[in-house]
Amino acid sequence: MTNGVQQALALLGQVLVEPGDVVAVEDPGYPPARRAFEAARATVVPVPVDEHGIVVERLPQQAAAVYVTPAHQFPLGVRMSLARRTALLEWADAAGAAVVEDDYDTDFRYGARPIDPLHVLDRSGRVVYVGSFSKSMLPTLRVGYCVAPADLLDALRRARFVADWHGPTATQLALAGFIDEGRLATHVRRMRREYELRRDRISMVLDRVFRPHLRPIPTAAGLHLAVTCDGVTHDTVAGWLAECAKDGVALQAIGDFALGDVAPGIMFGFGGIPLDRIDEGLRRLRRVIGSS
Amino acid sequence: MTNGVQQALALLGQVLVEPGDVVAVEDPGYPPARRAFEAARATVVPVPVDEHGIVVERLPQQAAAVYVTPAHQFPLGVRMSLARRTALLEWADAAGAAVVEDDYDTDFRYGARPIDPLHVLDRSGRVVYVGSFSKSMLPTLRVGYCVAPADLLDALRRARFVADWHGPTATQLALAGFIDEGRLATHVRRMRREYELRRDRISMVLDRVFRPHLRPIPTAAGLHLAVTCDGVTHDTVAGWLAECAKDGVALQAIGDFALGDVAPGIMFGFGGIPLDRIDEGLRRLRRVIGSS
Numbered sequence: 001m002t003n004g005v006q007q008a009l010a011l012l013g014q015v016l017v018e019p020g021d022v023v024a025v026e027d028p029g030y031p032p033a034r035r036a037f038e039a040a041r042a043t044v045v046p047v048p049v050d051e052h053g054i055v056v057e058r059l060p061q062q063a064a065a066v067y068v069t070p071a072h073q074f075p076l077g078v079r080m081s082l083a084r085r086t087a088l089l090e091w092a093d094a095a096g097a098a099v100v101e102d103d104y105d106t107d108f109r110y111g112a113r114p115i116d117p118l119h120v121l122d123r124s125g126r127v128v129y130v131g132s133f134s135k136s137m138l139p140t141l142r143v144g145y146c147v148a149p150a151d152l153l154d155a156l157r158r159a160r161f162v163a164d165w166h167g168p169t170a171t172q173l174a175l176a177g178f179i180d181e182g183r184l185a186t187h188v189r190r191m192r193r194e195y196e197l198r199r200d201r202i203s204m205v206l207d208r209v210f211r212p213h214l215r216p217i218p219t220a221a222g223l224h225l226a227v228t229c230d231g232v233t234h235d236t237v238a239g240w241l242a243e244c245a246k247d248g249v250a251l252q253a254i255g256d257f258a259l260g261d262v263a264p265g266i267m268f269g270f271g272g273i274p275l276d277r278i279d280e281g282l283r284r285l286r287r288v289i290g291s292s
Numbered sequence: 293m294t295n296g297v298q299q300a301l302a303l304l305g306q307v308l309v310e311p312g313d314v315v316a317v318e319d320p321g322y323p324p325a326r327r328a329f330e331a332a333r334a335t336v337v338p339v340p341v342d343e344h345g346i347v348v349e350r351l352p353q354q355a356a357a358v359y360v361t362p363a364h365q366f367p368l369g370v371r372m373s374l375a376r377r378t379a380l381l382e383w384a385d386a387a388g389a390a391v392v393e394d395d396y397d398t399d400f401r402y403g404a405r406p407i408d409p410l411h412v413l414d415r416s417g418r419v420v421y422v423g424s425f426s427k428s429m430l431p432t433l434r435v436g437y438c439v440a441p442a443d444l445l446d447a448l449r450r451a452r453f454v455a456d457w458h459g460p461t462a463t464q465l466a467l468a469g470f471i472d473e474g475r476l477a478t479h480v481r482r483m484r485r486e487y488e489l490r491r492d493r494i495s496m497v498l499d500r501v502f503r504p505h506l507r508p509i510p511t512a513a514g515l516h517l518a519v520t521c522d523g524v525t526h527d528t529v530a531g532w533l534a535e536c537a538k539d540g541v542a543l544q545a546i547g548d549f550a551l552g553d554v555a556p557g558i559m560f561g562f563g564g565i566p567l568d569r570i571d572e573g574l575r576r577l578r579r580v581i582g583s584s
Contacts, residue, residue, distance in 0.1 A: 166434070
C-alpha cells in the first residue's frame with residue numbers, strides 16, 4: 001500500500017534507477033511520473049504513442065525502466081493492443097528493463113472486453129503494477145498500491161521505511177471494510193454508469209458540433225477522453241484553453257503533457273463535472289473556437 | 293504537514309544534502325533519522341551526547357546539517373541546556389549548517405520549566421523544526437509537521453509533490469477539528485498524568501531495587517527514560533535484554549542506537565505499558581540480571 005500512485009512511482013524511481021540510467025516514458029505522458037524518475041536522476045527518454053499504445057520500435061536499446069499506461073493511455077486515452085503488449089515485454093527482456101504499468105483509472109470500463117494487463121502477461125518478473133483508489137474512491141484518500149516482483153520487495157520496503165514508514169492504518173482499515181462489505185463494488189458500478197453517460201455526452205457533442213476541428217480519439221475506459229485538433233498549432237490550442245479558463249471551463253492541452261513532437265489536442269476530464277453541465281462547458285469552448 | 297516525522301526527515305535529506313555532504317547526528321541517536329540522511333547519500337558523522345545534550349565542540353567544522361533532539365534526547369532522555377543550545381546555533385552559523393530540531397514527544401513534560409526550542413532561539417533562519425502527533429495521539433495516524441525557514445519551502449514543496457503529492461485530507465480535517473474543539477489538549481492533559489505516574493513508578497523501582505547496577509539518567513519529559521549500566525559490557529546488556537524478550541519484556545539497549553563509543557545502557561519506553569504491569573516487567577528484568 002502506498003500514498004497514492006505517486007509514492008509508488010517515487011519509491012520505484014529510488015529502487016530501479018541509478019543516476020544517469022535511461023527511463024523511457026510515453027510522449028505525451030503523465031508528467032508527475034516523469035518527475036519521479038527525474039528525481040532519481042534518470043535520463044528520461046520520451047517515446048511516441050500511436051493508436052495501439054507506446055511505439056515499441058522507438059524504445060531505446062537499453063533502459064532501466066519504461067513507464068506505461070496500457071489500459072487507458074494518459075492523456076490520449078488509447079488502449080495498448082495485445083500485440084503491442086507482447087512486443088513491449090519482449091523489448092523489456094532484451095533491454096533488461098523493468099516495466100512500470102500504471103493502471104490508474106480502469107475500474108471504469110465502458111463495454112470493451114478487457115485485455116490482460118502486462119503484469120498478468122509477464123513471464124519474466126519484469127512488470128511492476130501500480131494503481132490507486134483515487135479514481136474509484138477519492139483522490140484525497142491517498143491510497144494506492146504497488147504489486148512488485150518478489151526480487152524488488154525488500155528494496156521497496158527499505159525505501160518505504162525511510163520515506164515515511166507506512167500509511168495511516170485507520171484509512172486502510174476503513175477502506176478494507178468498505179471493500180469486504182461489497183460497497184466499493186456497488187459504488188464503482190453506480191459511478192461507471194454515471195461516467196459512461198458523461199463520456200457519451202461529450203463524445204456526441206464533439207462528433208456533432210466540433211467536427212472537423214476536433215477529432216475524438218476512441219476511448220473505452222476511464223475519466224477522460226482526448227481529441228486531436230487538426231490544422232492548428234499548439235499555440236492556438238493553448239490560446240483557446242486560456243480563454244476557456246477565464247470562462248470557468250478547465251481543459252488541458254495535450255501539448256502540456258508532451259516532451260517531443262506530438263499532435264495538438266485537448267484532454268477532456270469528466271471525473272468532476274455533472275452530466276447536466278457538460279453542454280454548457282462545450283458551448284463555451286465552441287464559442288471560443290468560433291471567435292478565434 | 294507530513295506523514296509523520298519520518299517523511300519530514302526524508303524530504304529534508306533530499307533538500308539539504310548533496311551526495312557526500314556531512315550530516316552530524318547525536319550518538320547514541322535515532323536510527324531512522326540517520327537512515328533518511330544516508331538515503332540522501334550523506335556522510336553521517338556521529339557526535340557524542342553528554343548530560344547537556346550534543347557536545348558542540350565535537351561537531352565537525354563543516355556540515356550540511358545537524359540532527360538533534362534537544363527537548364528530550366533520543367534515547368538518553370537528557371535535555372539540551374540553554375548554553376548548549378546557544379553554542380549549537382553559533383556552530384551552525386560558522387559551519388553553514390542547517391539544524392534539524394526533532395521535538396518528537398515533549399507534549400508530555402513533567403514539572404520542569406520549558407526551555408525555548410532552537411527554532412525560537414534561531415536568529416539566522418537555520419533551524420527546521422519537526423514534530424508529530426504520533427506520541428500525543430497515535431503513531432498510526434501518520435501526521436507530522438515541519439516548520440521550515442522560508443527559503444527552504446519551495447524545495448520542500450517540490451520534493452513533497454514528487455514523494456506523494458500530499459497526505460490524506462480527511463485525517464487532517466478530523467485532527468484539526470479535534471484540536472479546535474480543545475479535545476487534543478484535554479487528551480494530552482489526561483495522558484500526561486498517566487505517563488508521569490508510569491515514569492515515576494519506573495524511576496522509583498530502578499532507584500530502590502536496581503542500584504548500583506543501573507543508574508537512571510534524569511529526564512523530565514516524554515515517553516521513555518534511560519539508565520546507564522555501570523561495570524558491564526554492551527554484550528552483557530544485550531544478553532539481559534534477549535532473556536527479557538523471551539519473557540515478554542521488550543526493552544532496548546542503548547548500544548543499538550550507537551555508532552561510536554557510548555556507555556552501555558537500557559531504554560525503558562513506557563508509552564505502551566499500563567501502570568499496573570510495570571512492577572512485573574521490572575521484576576523479570578531483576579531476575580534476569582540476578583541470574584547472570
